[in-house]
Amino acid sequence: MLKNLPIGTQTDVLIEPRTFFNEKELKEILKKCGLKITKQRVAVLKVLSSGPRYHKTAKDILEEVKKNFPNIGFATIYRLLKRLSQAQMILEISMGAGSSCYELKTKQQSHYHIACLNCGKIIEFKNKMIETTLEKIVLEKNYTLKNQVVEIYVNCDSCKNQ
Ligand SMILES: [Zn+2]
């Protein structure tokens, strides 16, 4: 369903503007993941931390990084994304049909996502009521909340009739 999406052409709707990570901070992220610092890896992180889209597919990243590192392949990108995700440095937003968007975690609070299944646009939002409800459900079970992910899929206003 999402295979032919023009992902990367839509601007994300962010709840607040992103703070850019400088090169030193990006290298710090690699170190925290136990990864060796390479120019390619830093380049991948740079793409993840720059806009107008802050939620990017592996394809978006590959296309950007390829401009400076023509030999980089999907496998390298995926391996790095997996490591970053395991270390909880990035957030993976499943877009269905095996496609995902990735977002570098920022210092700001966690937020939820509304994704348009047609154009791939991602709209971020926060909602105290959802947050409190999720915390309550977890607490009632006597669990400790570690992470919460809410993904909502829509046809956005410009794609309503498709
Ligand atoms: Zn749309």
Ligand SMILES: [Zn+2]
């Ligand atoms: Zn986001």
